[in-house]
Amino acid sequence: MPVAASPAPAQLELLAEEAMHCRECPLWQGATQTVWGEGPARARLMLVGEQPGDKEDLAGRPFVGPAGQLLDKALQRLGWPREQLYVTNAVKHFKYVLRGKRRMHKTPAQREAEACLHWLESEIGIVRPQAVVALGATAARSLLGQAVPVLANRGLWLQRADGLPVLVTLHPSALLRLRGEDREQAFLRWIADLRVAQERVRLATA
Numbered sequence: 580m581p582v583a584a585s586p587a588p589a590q591l592e593l594l595a596e597e598a599m600h601c602r603e604c605p606l607w608q609g610a611t612q613t614v615w616g617e618g619p620a621r622a623r624l625m626l627v628g629e630q631p632g633d634k635e636d637l638a639g640r641p642f643v644g645p646a647g648q649l650l651d652k653a654l655q656r657l658g659w660p661r662e663q664l665y666v667t668n669a670v671k672h673f674k675y676v677l678r679g680k681r682r683m684h685k686t687p688a689q690r691e692a693e694a695c696l697h698w699l700e701s702e703i704g705i706v707r708p709q710a711v712v713a714l715g716a717t718a719a720r721s722l723l724g725q726a727v728p729v730l731a732n733r734g735l736w737l738q739r740a741d742g743l744p745v746l747v748t749l750h751p752s753a754l755l756r757l758r759g760e761d762r763e764q765a766f767l768r769w770i771a772d773l774r775v776a777q778e779r780v781r782l783a784t785a
């Protein structure tokens with residue numbers, strides 16, 4: 580059966596399988612595996628991060644490391660089950676530099692994000708979310724096709740050429756770099772951004 584004629588979960592599964600063999604940029608070489616998105620094939624909201632981190636690369640699942648734990652904590656505070664969201668990344672392989680034995684995150688180059696964009700667009704095309712949250716600058720650029728200053732646009736809805744609304748906010752790893760009261764304040768503000776997205780999809784389906 581052609582991919583487009585299959586039910587959405589099967590389409591996602593087929594594409595995930597295809598992406599496992601992607602060699603369209605050099606990032607696959609150092610990574611353990613492709614990390615595909617996760618969540619309901621007809622989720623109302625999609626969260627898009629930058630790329631898998633060390634833990635995600637090993638587990639083969641998005642947002643399961645420290646940044647993912649912070650996301651889970653925020654969603655718990657919002658009373659928003661993660662199982663209702665489709666969570667993915669703009670870039671599907673982990674980019675890093677070695678420091679001793681540690682693999683330290685390295686921001687993907689624009690050409691790498693561009694090479695990977697068609698996978699993200701395929702996910703959007705299948706899931707057809709009502710709205711998307713861009714977590715950080717790489718996700719915002721991939722989704723909106725241009726550089727978007729995150730701090731100046733956080734909590735705001737921007738619109739893609741196809742009409743899909745995109746809310747821009749920080750990537751949770753940015754919060755993890757803060758300490759003490761600064762982190763707590765930043766966390767509360769981040770939750771407020773996510774609440775804007777939660778309200779939008781709630782109202783759209785009320």
Ligand code: SF4
Pocket residue numbers: 598601602603604605606607613670671672691694695696698
């Ligand atoms: S990062 Fe994306 S484009 Fe590059 S090899 Fe992996 S899946 Fe392919």
